Structure formats: C-alpha cells, structure tokens
Amino acid sequence: MSLRGVLxxxxxAAFVALALALPLAGVRLSDGGGDALEFRPWWVVIAVASVFxxxxxxxxxxxxxxxxxxxxxxxxxxxxxxxxxxxxxLLLGAFFLAVAVLPLTPxxxxxxxxxxxxxxxxxxxxxxxxxxxxxAGLLDLGYVAFYAVGxxxxxxxxxHFDLGFWACLPLAGAFAxxxxxxxxxxVLRLRGDYLAIVTLGFGEMVRIVLINxxxxxxxxxxxxxxPAPSFFGLSFTANPAPGxxxxxxxFGLPFAGIHKLIFLYYIILVLALLTHLFxxxxxxxxxxxxxxxxxxxxxxxxxxxxxxxxIKLSAFGLGAMFAGFAGSFFATRQGFINPSxxxxxxxxxxxxxxxxxxxxxxxxxxxxxxxxxxLPELARDLAEFRMLLFGGAMVLIMVWRPRGILAHRAPSIRxxxxxxxxxxxxxx
Amino acid sequence: xxxxxxxxxxxxxxxxVYGLIAIGYTMVYGIIGMINFAHGEIYMIGSFIALIxxxxxxxxxxxxxxLAILVVLLIAILFxxxxxxxxxxxxxxPLRGSFRLAPLISAIGMSIFLQNYVQLIQGARxxxxxxxxxxxxxxxxxxxxxxTISVMQIVIMALTVVLMxxxxxxxxxxxxxxxxRACEQDRKMAALCGIDADRTVSLTFVLGAGLAAVAxxxxxxxxxxxxxxxxxxxxxxxxxxxxxxGIGSLPGAMLGGVLIGLVEAFWAAYFLAEYKDVAAFSxxxxxxxxxxxxxxxxxxxxxx
Numbered sequence: 001m002s003l004r005g006v007l008x009x010x011x012x013a014a015f016v017a018l019a020l021a022l023p024l025a026g027v028r029l030s031d032g033g034g035d036a037l038e039f040r041p042w043w044v045v046i047a048v049a050s051v052f053x054x055x056x057x058x059x060x061x062x063x064x065x066x067x068x069x070x071x072x073x074x075x076x077x078x079x080x081x082x083x084x085x086x087x088x089x090l091l092l093g094a095f096f097l098a099v100a101v102l103p104l105t106p107x108x109x110x111x112x113x114x115x116x117x118x119x120x121x122x123x124x125x126x127x128x129x130x131x132x133x134x135x136a137g138l139l140d141l142g143y144v145a146f147y148a149v150g151x152x153x154x155x156x157x158x159x160h161f162d163l164g165f166w167a168c169l170p171l172a173g174a175f176a177x178x179x180x181x182x183x184x185x186x187v188l189r190l191r192g193d194y195l196a197i198v199t200l201g202f203g204e205m206v207r208i209v210l211i212n213x214x215x216x217x218x219x220x221x222x223x224x225x226x227p228a229p230s231f232f233g234l235s236f237t238a239n240p241a242p243g244x245x246x247x248x249x250x251f252g253l254p255f256a257g258i259h260k261l262i263f264l265y266y267i268i269l270v271l272a273l274l275t276h277l278f279x280x281x282x283x284x285x286x287x288x289x290x291x292x293x294x295x296x297x298x299x300x301x302x303x304x305x306x307x308x309x310x311i312k313l314s315a316f317g318l319g320a321m322f323a324g325f326a327g328s329f330f331a332t333r334q335g336f337i338n339p340s341x342x343x344x345x346x347x348x349x350x351x352x353x354x355x356x357x358x359x360x361x362x363x364x365x366x367x368x369x370x371x372x373x374x375l376p377e378l379a380r381d382l383a384e385f386r387m388l389l390f391g392g393a394m395v396l397i398m399v400w401r402p403r404g405i406l407a408h409r410a411p412s413i414r415x416x417x418x419x420x421x422x423x424x425x426x427x428x
Numbered sequence: 429x430x431x432x433x434x435x436x437x438x439x440x441x442x443x444x445v446y447g448l449i450a451i452g453y454t455m456v457y458g459i460i461g462m463i464n465f466a467h468g469e470i471y472m473i474g475s476f477i478a479l480i481x482x483x484x485x486x487x488x489x490x491x492x493x494x495l496a497i498l499v500v501l502l503i504a505i506l507f508x509x510x511x512x513x514x515x516x517x518x519x520x521x522p523l524r525g526s527f528r529l530a531p532l533i534s535a536i537g538m539s540i541f542l543q544n545y546v547q548l549i550q551g552a553r554x555x556x557x558x559x560x561x562x563x564x565x566x567x568x569x570x571x572x573x574x575x576t577i578s579v580m581q582i583v584i585m586a587l588t589v590v591l592m593x594x595x596x597x598x599x600x601x602x603x604x605x606x607x608x609r610a611c612e613q614d615r616k617m618a619a620l621c622g623i624d625a626d627r628t629v630s631l632t633f634v635l636g637a638g639l640a641a642v643a644x645x646x647x648x649x650x651x652x653x654x655x656x657x658x659x660x661x662x663x664x665x666x667x668x669x670x671x672x673x674g675i676g677s678l679p680g681a682m683l684g685g686v687l688i689g690l691v692e693a694f695w696a697a698y699f700l701a702e703y704k705d706v707a708a709f710s711x712x713x714x715x716x717x718x719x720x721x722x723x724x725x726x727x728x729x730x731x732x
Contacts, residue, residue: 019510023477031553186713201709212702388544394537399522402530
C-alpha cells in the first residue's frame with residue numbers, strides 16, 4: 001500500500017475522530033446549570049492526532065506485515081492451548097490443588113483471599129449462567145435477578161426466622177429456582193433477542209421492586225447485620241456471646257480476622273465445585289442432553305418428542321438455583337445487601353464471563369472471570385476508567401475473537417471412535 | 429376527565445420521544461437482525477450535543493429561539509450520526525457473519541463504553557439548561573384544574589409526525605428506501621443485485637442515530653436536565669416499544685412508543701409512580717405471550 005493510501009486512510013479515520021471528539025471532548029458543560037462552558041481544544045487535537053497515528057500504524061503494519069490483514073485470533077495462543085489440552089486433567093488437577101491450598105500458604109493475606117473469594121463467586125455465577133445460556137441456549141440477560149432473590153431470601157430468612165446459613169442456603173436456592181420457573185413461563189414462546197430483552201426487563205423489574213417494596217426489603221437502605229456462617233457451631237467473632245464458643249477458642253489459636261475469610265473462601269470453593277460437578281454430570285443425563293438438543297435445534301427436538309416447556313423451565317430453574325446459592329453466599333460474606341449490587345451491569349458482566357470464556361467451556365469461565373474480575377481489582381488506581389476499559393475490552397474481545405478465549409468445546413458424546421457406550425471426554 | 433386528558437397529552441409527548449428512538453432499534457433489527465444496545469447511549473449523546481450547542485449559541489448571543497432550535501437540530505443530527513456510523517463500523521460490522529450472541533455482547537460493551545466515556549469527559553453530575561421554549565395553551569378548565577398543552581409538547585408531537593411522514597416517504601419512494609427494504613428481505617440477494625449492502629447498513633445506522641438525535645434535542649429542551657445515564661432506561665423502554673409494535677415495522681415502532689408512553693403516564697398518574705417501569709415491561713411480556721411478533725409485526729416463518 002502506497003504512502004498516499006496510508007495517509008488517506010489515516011486521514012479519513014482522523015476526520016471521523018474529529019467529528020466524534022469535537023462536541024463532547026472539546027466542550028465541557030458546567031455541572032448543574034449555569035452558562036459556564038469549558039473549551040478544551042487540546043483534547044480534540046490529541047484525540048485526532050492519536051487516531052491518525054494509530055490508524056496509520058495499523059495500515060502500515062498491514063501492508064508490510066502478515067499481508068492478509070490483522071490476524072483473527074491469536075495463532076500462538078491456539079497452538080499453546082492445543083499443546084496443553086492432552087494434559088488437561090493433570091493441569092486442572094494441579095490448578096485445583098493450588099486453589100485449595102492458597103489460603104494456607106504464608107503469602108496469602110486478607111486481600112488475596114478476599115479477591116480469590118470474589119473471583120470464585122463470579123466463576124460460580126458464570127457456571128450457573130452457563131447452564132442457561134451455554135447448555136440450553138436460552139439468552140438470559142436478567143440473571144442478576146436470581147442472584148438478588150437468593151441474597152434477599154437468605155437475608156430475610158436468616159433475620160426473621162433466625163435460621164443458620166446452612167439451613168437458609170437450600171431454601172434460598174429453592175426460592176431462586178421458583179423465580180426461575182416463574183420467569184420461564186412467559187418467555188416460553190420467545191426466541192433469541194426477544195427472550196434477551198424480556199429477561200433484561202425482568203432483571204430490572206426485580207431491582208425496582210427491591211427498591212420500592214420497602215416494607216419487606218427496606219428499599220435502598222438495604223439490610224445490614226446479616227449473620228455469618230458458623231463452622232459446626234463455632235462462630236468467627238472475636239468475642240463470642242456467652243454460652244457460645246468461638247473458632248479460635250476451640251482450636252487454641254489467637255484470634256485473626258482472616259479465619260473467617262478463609263472459611264468463607266472454602267465455602268465458596270465447595271459451592272463452585274458443586275456447580276461445576278453438577279453441570280458436568282447433567283450433560284450426561286437425559287435432561288442435559290435435552291438442553292443441548294434444544295440449543296442446537298428446537299424444531300428438531302420438538303419433532304423428536306421432547307417437551308420444550310419442561311426443558312426450558314428446568315434450565316431456567318436450575319440455573320437460577322445456583323445463582324440463588326451464590327446470592328446467599330454474597331449476602332453472608334458482605335453482611336449487608338442493597339439493591340444497588342444487583343443492577344443490569346452485573347448481568348452483563350456475568351454474561352460477558354460466559355461468552356468471553358467460550359460458551360459452554362468450564363475452564364474458559366475461570367479464565368474469563370480472572371480477566372474480567374481480577375484485573376480491574378488489581379488495577380485499582382485506574383478505578384475511574386474501570387468500566388470504560390471493561391466496555392472497551394468487551395467490544396475488542398468480541399471483534400477480535402468472537403468465539404471466546406477458549407473457543408473449543410468437546411462434544412458431550414462421541415460416537416464411533418471411542419468404545420461404544422462410553423461417553424466422550426467432558427468439556428474443557 | 430381533565431386529569432385524564434392532561435395525562436393523555438403527557439403520555440403522547442413521552443410516546444413520541446420513545447417512538448423516535450424505537451424506530452432506530454427497529455430499523456437496525458430489521459436489516460441485520462441484531463439489537464443495537466448502544467442506541468440508547470446514542471440518544472444520550474444527542475442530548476448532550478444539543479445542550480452543548482444551545483450553550484454555545486447562548487454565549488454567542490443568538491436571540492431567536494426557532495433559529496437556535498433549527499441550528500441545534502442540524503448540528504446534533506450531524507454529530508450524533510457520526511457516532512452512530514462509528515459505532516457500527518467499529519463494533520458491529522466486523523461481527524457481521526458471527527454467531528448470534530457476538531454482536532449482542534459487543535453492543536452491550538459499546539453501551540457501557542459510551543456511558544462511561546460521556547461520564548468521564550463531561551463529569552458525572554447532572555447538566556441543566558433553563559427552558560427556552562416557554563408558554564402553554566389552556567385547553568380546558570374545570571374546577572381549578574387546567575388542561576394545558578405546552579408549546580414544547582406541540583413542537584415535539586408536530587416534529588415527530590413530520591419526521592414519521594418524511595421517513596415513510598423515504599422508505600417507500602426513494603432508492604435508498606428501496607435498497608433498505610431489499611436488504612431487510614435478503615441481504616445477500618440484494619448485494620448480488622448490485623446494492624451496496626455495507627453502505628445501506630451504515631446509512632440505516634446513521635438515519636436511526638439522526639432520529640435519536642432529534643429525540644435527544646427534544647429531551648434537552650423539554651426536560652432541561654440530562655446526565656450520562658438517561659440513555660439506559662429510555663433505550664430499554666424504546667426497545668420494549670419497538671418489540672411491542674412489532675420489530676421490523678416502522679409504524680409499529682411509533683405505535684409501540686406511543687403505547688408505552690401512555691401506559692407510563694397513566695400508570696404514574698393513577699397508580700404507583702415508582703412502578704411505572706414495571707408496568708411498561710409487564711405490558712411487553714403480556715403482549716409477547718399472546719402475540720409473539722408484536723402488534724404490527726410480521727409472523728416470523730422459521731424454515732427447517
């Protein structure tokens with residue numbers, strides 16, 4: 001490509017950048033009225049110049065580099081993944097072992113355990129949503145509603161009926177599953193994007209009800225002093241109530257705040273593993289196969305006699321149940337909930353984790369959760385730009401690698417090559 | 429009765445705004461089959477550009493209000509169309525052949541990006557403007573309650589009607605409209621017949637963004653306060669309106685918009701105002717249960 005071509009391309013891009021930057025970047029409105037305007041010509045100049053330079057660099061690289069254009073995807077990454085896949089079991093086992101002993105290692109401080117717990121909550125949510133979106137192919141944009149139902153039902157049960165965490169957990173899951181089925185009913189006949197928008201609407205509806213139904217949910221103030229879980233009756237407080245024994249007293253350790261965090265870490269680890277094992281098992285069961293059949297071709301599944309109503313409702317319900325478990329854990333970990341934790345952005349993040357990880361890929365969800373949750377937390381000083389970079393990253397990853405980070409998903413059943421009657425390998 | 433009439437007027441005005449934005453959603457869905465999640469943010473950007481232009485014109489000492497509105501409309505449409513075009517080029521065109529979820533995720537990402545972009549460069553606080561178009565007409569008076577229709581409301585409704593008429597003419601009579609209808613039916617075939625499908629899609633986005641810009645200007649004039657987050661809920665409701673009216677149908681989008689506006693106004697007036705959004709979504713769910721393709725939509729034939 002000639003220099004003129006490069007300049008023309010870069011010039012066109014710069015012109016568009018000018019149109020975009022001129023009004024919003026070039027002029028800043030004063031807050032809350034008044035006539036003051038701040039003119040920022042330098043911002044426009046910098047924006048236009050950087051777009052010009054960037055586009056020129058891109059055009060030059062394309063003309064002298066690979067020739068075919070910007071490579072779609074990362075060939076070296078795919079090769080690395082392909083080389084590691086045969087050793088998958090070993091690698092995953094080692095990873096799981098590392099995760100299991102992480103809090104006990106000497107360099108695990110409060111922040112690390114806390115961050116790991118946060119990532120695991122989202123991994124569990126990702127695996128739960130994977131049941132609905134990845135396995136059954138139902139595009140659910142309102143998953144945060146079940147998360148909220150789980151959190152609030154746990155909280156209200158714990159506070160009003162004085163039940164412990166372990167008693168409330170299944171109840172909260174049941175409530176969330178019930179909501180999942182209730183949500184599933186109106187959307188049975190909807191496909192694709194209609195389903196997406198209605199589930200999105202449901203998510204918003206739940207949030208609005210949570211904010212306004214103050215008599216039950218205490219509205220925007222939220223509910224505080226949610227009881228924490230106990231380890232077989234041992235609480236984790238520094239000064240237990242008379243008659244109760246504390247964890248550190250029983251084991252003869254000095255009190256450390258990190259004990260509770262480690263306990264919570266192991267709880268969420270167990271819950272997340274439960275979700276993973278459930279997903280893996282249910283793919284082999286008729287229910288799971290029905291979900292996947294529905295995802296692949298709904299009309300064909302109906303022609304084969306599968307009942308789409310039951311399939312869809314079961315997918316919604318079970319996916320919602322795991323969100324309910326995660327919500328209960330979230331409530332008990334934070335000790336405080338309010339509706340602002342359950343916005344559409346959360347649904348979008350969880351969906352992004354599922355899709356960016358590679359739909360249906362269990363390991364992919366872990367990778368995507370680490371990328372999308374851990375990295376922004378570590379880059380705390382860029383806190384202002386966090387959501388901006390998040391949105392930009394979503395667009396970039398989709399444009400560049402639409403199938404997700406780990407795009408490969410092994411089929412549930414392999415015929416012929418393996419021994420007859422033996423199910424094929426599980427998904428990566 | 430008077431209260432009812434007043435809410436009717438308010439609802440129609442609100443519905444006109446929703447309808448203008450809903451047309452953008454429905455056109456994009458009709459032509460490439462994806463929900464443009466970022467469309468609400470385009471509307472928000474339109475309203476910001478409008479406010480900026482009004483402020484600049486105010487500082488420049490332009491006294492004539494109709495002239496100012498005209499100039500602001502043109503400038504806002506131009507710049508917002510640039511945004512719409514850029515969003516399509518960057519976030520959607522590369523994903524044209526990809527699986528169904530990819531453009532959706534990209535759109536959600538773009539929506540988040542645009543929201544935070546405006547939040548960062550314009551500040552998170554509310555921006556306000558004093559009302560330029562004042563004055564109202566009293567239609568009815570009974571028992572101390574006046575049914576008024578403000579000049580701004582008349583402007584909004586009149587402009588919407590004019591734009592709708594112009595748009596229908598554009599779609600049915602011009603070659604661009606023919607190209608668009610052809611691409612809606614079968615993009616590959618249209619390309620084989622010599623229509624530049626890429627350009628038609630870009631123009632669709634640009635037109636949708638232009639209409640959203642008009643809606644943004646009207647919002648700025650009518651309400652006087654804007655912030656970076658107005659795009660989300662309005663966008664959601666406008667898409668609800670588009671689906672309600674039957675996605676892919678232009679009159680359906682306007683009808684859906686008007687219905688949602690009326691439902692919202694009446695619900696807020698006669699029942700609990702906090703739950704008006706819940707009412708709007710519930711209407712959507714009810715309509716979709718009994719008429720899955722919307723009110724004026726064509727039944728989708730799925731071939732096996």
